[in-house]
Amino acid sequence: MNELQDVIGAIRPLRQEAKDAASVHLDNLTKPPGSLGKLEDMARQLAGITGEVMPDMSRKAIVVMAADHGVCEEGVSAFPQEVTRQMVMNFLQGGAAVNVLARHAGAEVVCVDIGVNADLEHPDLLSRKVRKGTANMAREAAMTREEALQAIRVGIEVADGLAGRGVRVLATGEMGIGNTTASSALLSVLGGIAVEEAVGRGTGIDDARWLHKQEVVRRAIEVNKPDADDALDVLAKVGGLEIAGLTGVILGAAKNACPVVIDGFISSAAALVASRLAPESQPYMIASHQSHEQGHGRMLEAVGLGPMLHMDMRLGEGTGAALCFTLMDAAGKIMREMASFESAGVSRG
Numbered sequence: 472m473n474e475l476q477d478v479i480g481a482i483r484p485l486r487q488e489a490k491d492a493a494s495v496h497l498d499n500l501t502k503p504p505g506s507l508g509k510l511e512d513m514a515r516q517l518a519g520i521t522g523e524v525m526p527d528m529s530r531k532a533i534v535v536m537a538a539d540h541g542v543c544e545e546g547v548s549a550f551p552q553e554v555t556r557q558m559v560m561n562f563l564q565g566g567a568a569v570n571v572l573a574r575h576a577g578a579e580v581v582c583v584d585i586g587v588n589a590d591l592e593h594p595d596l597l598s599r600k601v602r603k604g605t606a607n608m609a610r611e612a613a614m615t616r617e618e619a620l621q622a623i624r625v626g627i628e629v630a631d632g633l634a635g636r637g638v639r640v641l642a643t644g645e646m647g648i649g650n651t652t653a654s655s656a657l658l659s660v661l662g663g664i665a666v667e668e669a670v671g672r673g674t675g676i677d678d679a680r681w682l683h684k685q686e687v688v689r690r691a692i693e694v695n696k697p698d699a700d701d702a703l704d705v706l707a708k709v710g711g712l713e714i715a716g717l718t719g720v721i722l723g724a725a726k727n728a729c730p731v732v733i734d735g736f737i738s739s740a741a742a743l744v745a746s747r748l749a750p751e752s753q754p755y756m757i758a759s760h761q762s763h764e765q766g767h768g769r770m771l772e773a774v775g776l777g778p779m780l781h782m783d784m785r786l787g788e789g790t791g792a793a794l795c796f797t798l799m800d801a802a803g804k805i806m807r808e809m810a811s812f813e814s815a816g817v818s819r820g
């Protein structure tokens with residue numbers, strides 16, 4: 472626990488003077504004050520995070536954490552568990568949606584095996600397996616507290632490694648068949664939200680399976696009795712290895728004064744855990760989008776974040792975060808390239 476406490480202790484509040492300087496700069500540009508809406512909010516936030524009015528955000532990475540879920544044996548997903556490992560190979564070959572959208576945004580994809588239930592090897596795969604999938608949370612704790620901590624540590628190390636080689640913006644992505652079930656359980660317990668509101672349709676289950684998925688989440692909470700005031704306990708009992716890993720990525724990004732773009736429902740579950748473990752990490756987060764998954768709006772509310780985009784996407788992987796990168800670049804260009812009232816000879820109101 473000490474190590475995690477050290478990381479949390481190293482997270483600084485945003486730099487108010489840089490935020491104020493960004494506000495002054497924005498208000499001198501040739502537009503009515505505030506008229507670029509969330510682009511301006513983002514520019515101010517990025518200044519506060521980095522301490523620079525025009526930060527270098529040229530190097531960006533999406534960390535895709537992959538892991539399996541024992542709860543799949545309850546029949547909670549529309550797809551079989553082997554899709555997790557098959558999609559990991561797809562990421563490594565560059566053919567998944569996140570690869571395409573990351574290329575479009577000029578970002579790299581870093582794929583981490585933190586708990587896939589198979590032996591995977593590839594030169595570009597970061598092999599950091601904590602265990603081969605979680606246990607079935609409907610019967611027992613998904614993992615031990617120590618395993619959850621270990622997975623968080625993996626995420627912190629990945630974030631440290633990327634920041635150490637000059638990556639300035641991080642984003643979260645994931646792959647794990649069954650992980651909307653774990654995310655829903657986290658939302659229900661940590662957000663104090665009824666199971667039927669927290670559980671959505673994930674990969675696209677029908678009504679009967681959706682009701683069954685709700686029952687499975689209820690059973691997982693009943694069997695494990697997670698302590699809502701102890702986020703690590705909840706994460707270990709009803710979470711997932713990739714969710715724990717992403718919690719670490721978020722804490723690691725904040726420690727390194729890097730903005731961290733949060734993707735969809737599952738990534739937001741990691742953001743919720745991170746915000747409970749370390750409330751000071753929340754200002755470093757940017758919610759890329761609100762996905763189509765039923766509980767995502769409530770999840771973002773619980774973290775205290777407002778989404779940049781509503782695209783009706785429900786894929787995960789980091790796809791929404793990749794799209795949001797292009798908005799970050801747009802915000803950066805506004806700060807750098809727009810004329811001021813003075814330079815353009817435009818009258819102020």
Ligand SMILES: Cc1cc2ncn([C@H]3O[C@H](COP(=O)(O)O)[C@@H](O)[C@H]3O)c2cc1C
Nearest residue numbers: 548550645646647648649650651673674787
């Ligand atoms: C081919 C395929 C690619 C995906 N990429 C992300 N997910 C998404 O779907 C999964 C969660 O949904 P559930 O909880 O219903 O299993 C996660 O792996 C998530 O990343 C995918 C799912 C599939 C089938």
Ligand SMILES: O=C(O)c1cccnc1
Nearest residue numbers: 673735736762785786787
């Ligand atoms: O919101 C998401 O990211 C999501 C929703 C459904 C399935 N996979 C991911």
